Structures are given as C-alpha cells and as structure tokens.
Amino acid sequence: xxxAATVPRLLGAGVWPRPLRPHLLQSATPGRARPGGRTLASAxxxxxxxxxxxxxVSDKILSQPLKHSDFFNVKELFSVRSLFDARVHLGxxxxxxxxxxxxxxxxxxxxxDIIDLEQTAAHLQLALNFMAHVAYRKGIILFVGRNRQFSxxxxxxxxxxxxxxHTRYFKGGLLTNAPLLLGPMVRLPDLIIFLHTLNxxxxxxxxxxxxxxxxxxxxxxxxxxCNPCLITYPIPGNDDSPPSIHLFCRLFxxxxxxxxxxxxxxxxxxxxxxxxxxxxxxxxxxxxxSLGGTHSPPEGE
Amino acid sequence: xxRSRLETVGSVFSRTRxxxxxxxxxxxxxxxxxxNAFPPLREPVFRRPRLRYGKAKAAIQDIxxxxxxxxxxxxxxxxxGQKAFDLFxxxxxxxCQQFVEKYIELQKLGETDEEKLFVETGKxxxxxxxxxxxxxxxxxxxxxHVSWESExxxxxxxxxxxxxxxxxxxxxxxxxxxxxxxxKGLSPP
Numbered sequence: 121x122x123x124a125a126t127v128p129r130l131l132g133a134g135v136w137p138r139p140l141r142p143h144l145l146q147s148a149t150p151g152r153a154r155p156g157g158r159t160l161a162s163a164x165x166x167x168x169x170x171x172x173x174x175x176x177v178s179d180k181i182l183s184q185p186l187k188h189s190d191f192f193n194v195k196e197l198f199s200v201r202s203l204f205d206a207r208v209h210l211g212x213x214x215x216x217x218x219x220x221x222x223x224x225x226x227x228x229x230x231x232x233d234i235i236d237l238e239q240t241a242a243h244l245q246l247a248l249n250f251m252a253h254v255a256y257r258k259g260i261i262l263f264v265g266r267n268r269q270f271s272x273x274x275x276x277x278x279x280x281x282x283x284x285x286h287t288r289y290f291k292g293g294l295l296t297n298a299p300l301l302l303g304p305m306v307r308l309p310d311l312i313i314f315l316h317t318l319n320x321x322x323x324x325x326x327x328x329x330x331x332x333x334x335x336x337x338x339x340x341x342x343x344x345x346c347n348p349c350l351i352t353y354p355i356p357g358n359d360d361s362p363p364s365i366h367l368f369c370r371l372f373x374x375x376x377x378x379x380x381x382x383x384x385x386x387x388x389x390x391x392x393x394x395x396x397x398x399x400x401x402x403x404x405x406x407x408x409x410s411l412g413g414t415h416s417p418p419e420g421e
Numbered sequence: 422x423x424r425s426r427l428e429t430v431g432s433v434f435s436r437t438r439x440x441x442x443x444x445x446x447x448x449x450x451x452x453x454x455x456x457n458a459f460p461p462l463r464e465p466v467f468r469r470p471r472l473r474y475g476k477a478k479a480a481i482q483d484i485x486x487x488x489x490x491x492x493x494x495x496x497x498x499x500x501x502g503q504k505a506f507d508l509f510x511x512x513x514x515x516x517c518q519q520f521v522e523k524y525i526e527l528q529k530l531g532e533t534d535e536e537k538l539f540v541e542t543g544k545x546x547x548x549x550x551x552x553x554x555x556x557x558x559x560x561x562x563x564x565x566h567v568s569w570e571s572e573x574x575x576x577x578x579x580x581x582x583x584x585x586x587x588x589x590x591x592x593x594x595x596x597x598x599x600x601x602x603x604x605k606g607l608s609p610p
Contacts, residue, residue, distance in 0.1 A: 219471070220468065349468050
C-alpha cells in the first residue's frame with residue numbers, strides 16, 4: 121500500500137521495492153478462491169473480467185511452491201552437527217527453566233539444561249520454510265531482538281536481506297496503535313522474527329503478544345527461560361552465545377535471499393514463456409537454465 | 422482490516438480462519454495459505470504458566486555418564502587438572518579425559534579392582550607425559566587431607582592456600598590450622 125520511504129520508525133534497507141501490484145493481485149485471488157462457498161482451494165472461474173493470463177500466471181506462481189514439501193531446499197542449510205558446533209544446544213541453568221520449554225529439553229548436565237537438537241532441527245526447518253514462503257510472496261519481515269550485544273548484527277542482517285529490523289526500545293502501541301504512531305495507511309509486517317524473545321528485564325517482549333493480537337505470525341528463537349506459547353513457529357535454541365546467533369542470522373539471511381531470487385526467477389520464466397507456457401509444471405523449470413541468478417538452488421522435488 | 426485482539430482465545434490461524442468464514446475479513450492474509458500448507462508442530466495457543474506445588478517435579482533427567490565416576494575420583498585425588506582447558510579446540514583432551522580413556526582401556530583388558538585400576542592408570546599416565554609428575558607430588562601433599570578434601574566447602578580455600586604455600590609460610594600456617602579445624606568440626610562422626 122505505501123512505499124518503504126514513508127515508514128519512518130521502521131529501520132529499513134529499501135532494497136526490495138514494494139510496488140502496489142502484488143497487493144492488488146493478492147486481493148484478486150481470494151475473491152476467486154471463494155465463490156460463495158467455504159472451500160479455500162483456488163477455483164477455476166474468475167469473477168472479474170480481467171485478462172485470464174495474468175491471473176493464471178500469478179496463481180501458478182503463488183500456488184506452485186506450496187505443493188512441494190521443501191520448495192526452497194532449506195534442509196541443506198544446516199545439520200544437527202552444525203547446530204551443535206554453534207552451541208545451540210546450551211540452555212540456562214535448571215532454576216531459570218520455563219515450564220513450557222520442558223518438552224524441548226533433552227536433559228540437564230550438572231544443572232545446565234541441554235536443548236534437544238533433533239527437535240530443534242525439525243522446528244528450524246519448518247520456520248525457515250515458512251519464512252521463505254513469506255519472502256517469496258513479497259511479505260514484509262521484521263526482525264526484533266532486544267539483546268544489545270547483537271543489535272548491530274540483527275540490523276545488518278535485515279539490511280542484507282532487504283527487510284526491516286527493530287532492536288531498540290519498543291514503544292507501546294507500535295503494532296496495536298500503528299495509525300497514530302506511524303501515520304495513516306501503513307502496512308504492518310507480515311512476519312515478525314524474534315532473535316530474542318525476552319527484553320532487557322527478562323520479561324516476554326511486548327511484540328510477541330501484540331503480534332498475536334494483530335494476527336501477525338511469528339518465528340522466534342526460544343531459550344530455556346522463554347515462553348514459547350504465543351510464537352507461531354518457535355525454534356528452541358540458545359539465544360545468548362555469539363556463534364549461535366551468528367548461525368541463526370546467517371540462516372535467516374540466506375533463506376530470505378534465496379526465496380526472493382526464486383521469485384525473480386519464476387516471474388522471469390513465466391514472462392518469457394508467455395500465454396502458451398501456462399501449462400508448464402514445476403519440473404519443467406528444473407530443466408530450464410537459471411535466469412538472472414548467480415546459481416540456481418536445487419529444486420525441491 | 423478487521424481483527425480480533427484476543428490473543429488468549431485461540432491461535433492466530435484459528436481466529437483468522439473463523440473471521441474469513443464469517444465474512445468479516447474480506448481478503449485472505451498473505452501467510453494464510455502458507456500456514457495451511459505447512460502448519461507448525463504445535464498450534465500456538467495461549468496457556469497460562471502455572472507453578473508446580475508440593476512434590477511435583479519436572480520430568481527432565483540428569484545427563485550422567487559411566488565415565489563420571491572415574492572423573493569424580495580423579496578430581497578428588499588430584500584436584501583440578503594442571504593443563505588449562507582450551508575450549509576453542511573441539512578435539513581438545515584434558516588431563517582428566519586422558520585419564521578416563523586410559524582407565525577404560527585398562528578396564529577392557531580385564532582388571533576389575535577399582536583401586537588397582539586407579540593406581541595402574543596413574544602409572545601409565547606418568548610413563549606417558551612429563552606434566553604428570555606434578556600430579557604425583559600433589560597426591561603426596563593431599564594424602565593426609567583426603568578425608569575432608571571431598572567436602573565441597575573445603576576444596577576451594579585448600580587448593581588456593583596450597584599454591585601460595587611456598588611463597589608465604591607463616592600466615593598460611595595459621596590459615597591452615599583454622600581451616601583444618603573448621604572442616605574437622607563439620608565432618609560427620
């Protein structure tokens with residue numbers, strides 16, 4: 121709705137332009153998807169008299185990645201061994217443990233909680249996949265983290281992805297009272313990523329609760345003293361050691377850049393193929409050479 | 422855009438889905454299809470954190486290895502290792518770790534008596550490296566204080582004092598006397 125320049129409070133890179141076109145496309149598809157019924161699957165007949173090609177192409181671009189279980193191949197970005205080397209499994213002492221983190225804890229070694237990396241790997245794969253899809257659909261992503269040691273790193277990560285970051289004092293109504301604080305007609309983030317779920321006084325960050333209020337999904341790194349209830353895609357892991365946070369930032373950055381590159385590739389491909397190539401399936405793309413990208417990541421399935 | 426700000430009622434997804442079904446929310450949000458296709462392992466519903474009362478305890482096990490027994494004996498006999506732990510090196514082997522590995526090796530050869538194994542391992546390590554001679558000297562010093570060495574309160578001041586012994590003998594003797602008296606009073610009859 122509003123270009124990045126008129127959003128003063130959110131620290132942004134402005135690399136990724138946000139034209140009005142995708143928002144209009146998204147509003148067009150749900151109208152088609154629900155022809156008066158409860159089915160949310162995409163229907164065949166468009167209600168509006170727009171050129172059929174553009175709708176089908178946009179539909180193909182948006183619906184195709186959802187059919188693969190790992191369209192962006194995020195599994196290859198990490199392994200349990202790499203998580204262990206980055207000290208992601210180290211939690212706080214047993215006295216700091218939060219009750220709801222108990223299912224994610226493997227055990228306690230001499231009083232220090234050790235996080236179960238098998239579960240972390242599963243959660244991380246889901247979270248990265250979700251993040252990639254949101255970035256693919258040109259959603260706004262906001263990185264939040266209140267640990268001062270890593271605030272610069274988080275801001276540079278956001279800049280490198282072309283997304284936004286907020287690592288300073290979070291004002292009360294930033295999400296819930298956005299028209300007043302940020303100006304009228306401001307588009308709120310479509311995904312909030314927490315590198316630290318707690319603020320500087322070890323209480324849950326206000327944005328966790330506010331995102332749940334404003335129907336914004338969240339991805340968050342939850343340590344053993346955090347509450348993972350309200351976070352949509354929690355990633356149980358260490359949020360205090362530098363190697364661990366560096367690993368997470370690197371993973372998030374790679375995933376988002378990969379997703380955006382994929383989107384550029386798909387659009388270019390469909391533009392090239394034109395109206396005759398609308399029947400092309402996902403596997404056809406694997407055979408075609410990569411367009412406009414340095415290297416094409418291996419297709420999902 | 423219509424929203425219900427009830428974060429304690431259901432998950433973000435259930436509320437959005439129901440608003441769409443009711444016709445209140447007109448456009449599907451960007452993330453809706455993605456959540457539908459790839460839901461999380463646990464639906465993010467709010468739960469009130471309740472404290473545990475009485476004897477209820479968390480079901481988290483302690484992580485202990487059979488080598489921990491050997492490590493406990495090593496540290497009670499020799500104190501903390503002479504070589505500082507180099508945590509930057511992932512393949513680092515401390516004195517204690519070398520001891521434990523030697524012990525297990527000798528155990529596999531057929532020995533069963535723990536005391537014998539302990540002494541054998543000590544000798545084997547002596548033969549292996551130079552650093553271990555100091556280990557032997559420490560056991561001579563601490564041989565008399567083994568009974569109350571194992572108590573956690575007694576260990577720290579003891580090791581600090583012993584290191585400073587060659588430097589300042591007179592005041593340290595007084596300290597030694599007082600610290601000897603305290604643990605003797607604490608040790609069980």
